[in-house]
Amino acid sequence: MINRNLISEIQKTPRLFFVSVFLSVFSAFLLLWEYWLIAKIIQNAFLDNIGIKVLKPIFIQAVVVLTLRMITDYFDDLYAQKLVGVIQKNVRSRIIQKVALLGPSYMEKKQSGAMLSMLLDGVDTLETYFRSYLPQLIKSLLIPTLFLLVVSPLDYIASVIFFLTLPLIPFFMILIGKWTKNASERQWRLITQLSGYLQDVLRGLETLVVLGRSEEQGNKIEAISEAYRVSTLRVQRWAFISSLALELIATISIALVAVSLGLRLVSGEMNYQIALFTLLLAPEYYKPMRSLGSYFHVSLDAEAAATDIYAFLNVSEELTLKIKDESFSFSDLTFENVSYRYPETKVYAVQDINFRLKAGESLAMVGQSGSGKSTIMQLALGLIKPTKGRILINGKDMHDGQIGHWQSRISYVPQKPYLFGMSISENIAMEANLDQTKKKRIEKLAQETGLSESILNCPQGLDTLVGQGGIELSGGQQELLYLTRAFYEAREILFLDEVTDNLDIISEQNVINALNNLLRKKTSLIIAHRLTTVEQVDRILVFHEGHLVEQGKPGQLKAQKNYYYNLVKGENS
Template structure:
């Protein structure tokens, strides 16, 4: 693990500000440590050798102690603010990047693992900024200043510290390799636990129905035990490494003390100088020891940040930035020889597919499950980039246009509509925020949901609505938009015959271009044209 990941400095401005402030605080701390040692040595030697008053020295020491306390307070404030800023920045960047990658990429990620990463995972960066990085800065500034000042009084002691000091980073590196591996295992165990628990809770109704809820207790217990074992393993390494570093530093200080004592007895070293060296020697080792101790507290946060950077470094599909998207109310859409193969699969999901979508017509996509019907919609929306072929509108390829401007031309209803917490009106109004209640009622009527109250509460993932109601709300949201093209994936699934007839009538009278994945005979019969996916030719109805 790198002591300071440069990607943090690149991605988060708060980390750069924090590092600059930490360097200034570290230099000031080093100066105060030297001043404190000089004052203490002078005061003790004055009392022992000369019997002089120490009031001036005492006031100086009080000022130094207050100064060091203020620096520690300032470091804590800066660290907490920096940690909050960095976490906020990384969370925002991951969410924005995930949205740009699209739903196809998100479907390949475990939602619970991504949620855990953006909550508990990034919260582990707090000790990294509040404890580890400040000590890392002190370790790079204080020992150099301390050894340099010691050399002005006793070259032998300074040389002893200079020779023994590198032993601590060497041991830290050896321990760090073990800690890094254990932190990654712990992070993986936490992600597995979160995913498994979310999966069990999400399917609890089904498990209870089939009498399998009790059996999941042992599975959750096993996953929890793996997480507990990984956590305890990390703690064991932390305690053992702390003992090793403390022992090494204590032996090194003792070696300096023995040398200073022998030279003091021989008369080759003054008492004030000897005291100054003995006071400064532990201060040279302390920052490195603290880095080793805080390393373990920060390892989980660094492991989480590596997962964040894995998401952020996932390349985005190459798209253009043209904003002059053709008006699809009057411009036809063409798909030429489109071939899509998803990562990890040998067979293409869509192979050499051609389609012409003319303005105002209703086209049904048919074919067996898995033939690539939903992939056609994803290609049109730009969520999936074909390995071969192109989508053309107005004589230009779709990938030349800005994806946000391009998607304004479409309203999409997927197989599992996404609904947010709020009311039915809130969810329908997502399609057009300025829409009035009367316009929302008309959209619901067109979607076959006239009896659905606007103020009916909708829970997370559409809870408190049946599957058919969720689909009707999503369809009403699509009909309410100004988008000229509707992309619908099984829009009447879960609807009765009367509601389906109302939806068909609404689609036919909307004046919009409609491309719908369809299996139900009534929906297929309502289309102007039927396209069979999985066959190279078009089948006209």
Template sequence: MDKNLLGYKGVKPVFMIVGFLTLVQSLSIILLAKWLAEAVSALFAGGALKEQWGTALLFLLAFLVRQACGTLMSRVAYRFAEATGSSLRREMMDKLFALGPRGVADKGTGNLVTLSLEGVTKFRNYLELIIPRMVGMGITPWLLLLYIYTLDVRSGVILTVTMPIIVVFMILIGTTAQKHMDRQLASYRTLANHFVDSLRGLETLKFLGRSKDHIKSIAEVSDRYRSATMKTLRVAFLSSFALDFFTMLSVATVAVSLGLRLVNENMTLVTALTVLILAPEYFLPVRLVGADFHATLDGKEAGAAMKELTERKTETAVLLGEEPAAVRAAGAGAAAAEEAAGSKAKPPGGASKTAAPPAGGSALPADYRWSASSRLELRGVGVAHETDGPASLAGVSLSFAGTGRIGIIGESGAGKSTLIDVLGGFLHPSGGEAVLDGRRLSGLTDDAWRRQVSYIPQRPYLFSGTLAENVAFYEPDASREAVTRALAGAGLASLAASLPAGLDEPIGSGGRALSGGQAQRVALARALLNPRPVLLLDEPTAHLDIETEYELKETLLPLFQGKLVFLATHRLHWMQDMDVIVVMEGGSVAETGSHEELLVRRGAYYRLIQSQREGMH
């Protein structure tokens, strides 16, 4: 049994209900065996059939009680499995959004999609089967064995001795099966990630003429998965055969012992029949556990993987204190001056070196909203992923107010993506603080802030579904009119009109393939359908050709109006359209200012332009 099983919400009442039903079912098994043996022995002794109606009806009643208890147990386990599976999926999705792309990069897109879709279904099946099976194995055999001892001690001893042998053998084969299942699951995850990456890069592979060569790579990964699956199945079949063999051998031993004593007239027929009927029932719970162990092992592994993901440590922003009214007023005045000057970001004079102890409670009100009068400051923010390792960000101090377009540039490894993760609330800083509308926070990893943010990654994922479903992924209840407006705003109206099924055309895996630019526009349509005041774009055009990028740029720029936009890119032609440019070097802010201001300074920004020779003036 999974060690995490008892930690799920509502599992203890389920165990109590299933335990009570199992107890009633076990007693009904004893009674039906007793009454069936009495009826058969009476008929064997020459009694009239009509005289056995009472015993037969009692047997039928016990049989119906047994079936009713089994049905009720299945329903209770099914409802619990459905509720727990749905809850775990929600927890996993919430955790994925909380961790952000950096926090789950080690899992792989294909693995996460497979886990959230197929993994939850397998986990539900595991819960539905394992709870009745484990409770049954813990109650039924011992009650039956106790009753058999009251009837015939010798048969009880035989059953007592053979049960541990079967259990030990199950453990040995189960351990082997676990190893093979781990290999199969690892191979399946590799196949899922490899297949998704291949689909997403198919256009590039075709362009380079390597698509046919890639077939061999997919075939090799698929063959490894096939081999792992066949090994697991062989162990499963061997386990079932061995379990049935030892069970039949034990029952046969009991039957032979009973038969010999019946011949020697050392036992009554009714006792022998009762013991013989109960012997297979004694082993049945163990057989069911052994049979379902392999059927639910992948569900157990999926549940463990989802549990590991949901229990990943995430730091939540805490409230460090409130800015004094005078400081807030000065900040608001500075923000107004910046806005009048056409600048929306500046490095503050200095960062807070020490922070007040956490005040406790939520960092932001649940109904917090970013508005044109809002202000955000980063003070001495640093990010170090390892204690003794190099810092990805060091002493970053910036200020943003209201709306505007903020360009974040720098060479690879300069800290652009890390800064985007901090601003999006995906990553909690290792040091420094954020000040949001006068509230001093340890970071921006707060649900209220994340609800203000839309994020467009470098390679948005298209799910297997219709065009409308992909656009409405974050707003599944959106009307078709709203989806149509979002598609038009993202420049996809002509694409939707050209598709045979329109908005209902399947895209993503198994559907119509979209180009990189079209996929980015779908991601943009998602953001438009759920309008949030803060928009983050992390290298959104890094994988696009220059013609597609300029087309997408013409669509994006008008949509930036009225939002606070952070655009991290290494394509410098975007910077002429930014209100403020933040130049990153080695995890620190090298300089900030407008395009014209930074050109005049001839600093880090000017050197980037010279190195890329983009001919900007």
């Protein structure tokens, strides 16, 4: 089956594909030559009683042709591997770029395990399509045609049998394929569901055990696994039936050719060398189409995976990434009547927001949960676009070529950053195999943020392995690590999201001290859960039910005894 999206991948790397197809056809030509020489050697040696001296050059020629065909097949496979590698790399890169363009608001709605399954298993499934099925489809058209052109002048009866019987193979292949298509699609859906669900369950296994729900989830995994087993066996059953039908047709066709050759050979109507050459060629004539039949069912799996992949790649995106400009200098960020409504919702998350963040200024956003603070942060980061209004960077629309410039200047500490399975110092630098210069810089920054003091109990200090496969850091240690990472990036703008949430008093104080050092001479936008962390900022933005209801200095807002005053009073009570 031909998938237009998958064919478009070939159009991006046509040279590798056509070189591979050319080598396959050239190998078929060498096979014709080789079989002709073999038939000639047998004819001369056993029927014509020609001596070894005459046969020796023919034998050497056959060996040379065989060697050349083996070399051709090697390079054919090599180019096919390169083609698959290039296509898989391109598709994975576009998926990852698409994830970045869609932003977190879209990705939060998707099952992370299913996305990972599509990125890994789904793209891997394309290998057989591009390496085997698609080249074999071209070979199935070109190689039998080449064989017919060679055989027709030698034996028109055999060529007629070849011509009439070959179409039966694709006919039954397509007929059976229609029955198996739905089963293959169902199998892909189930493996994607199982893979995604299993990964998500493993991530939340601790919570499931604590809540006593692990057995229930285990039963659900078992049910999906059983459905996948049944679906796989159903697909395999059709594959076996298809293989049996195709092999039976090919075998009967070869038998017809053999009987025809034998009868005419016995009656003296045919030359032995031509008869042997045609008989040797018969299995090879049907081989491309038989191989296509075996790859056909695998192509259905690739088709099902491609449907999900290209559906995701065709989702309309909110962002357009731009190359950053090193000469870009930030002066101000302005929200002008900004409103945002999440897709598939009717209520605005934030509405008619107006404020300005100047270079060197620190702003804190406060408000109850669901008041719109996180939405404003995503808008300010350029991760989502306003439904209404504009966001300006230096007086120009953020989404008019400013995104790359803006984001390249920001250090962002999210509420729940990810801790990689590396050492503490490598997590700070976001790279492995650090040289001594970088390590010394990290040590100095860790002392300034208080991270070095907080990890005294870690066996290898900053070289201690954390994350997956390593020790577990406390909440306070993690926040200090993330703040040290922001220090290390040395960018002029800092965005912080609830960095002291769920910390004990001692850890909170350590983080606040680190923040006070970090915020000096930096532009900052902070989401604050605990109001004690915002006493040193220049201005506070107070949000309530998606609206900006107050803004001003901490002391001024307290004196007004309105929204902010009530928040402080509620926290202290």
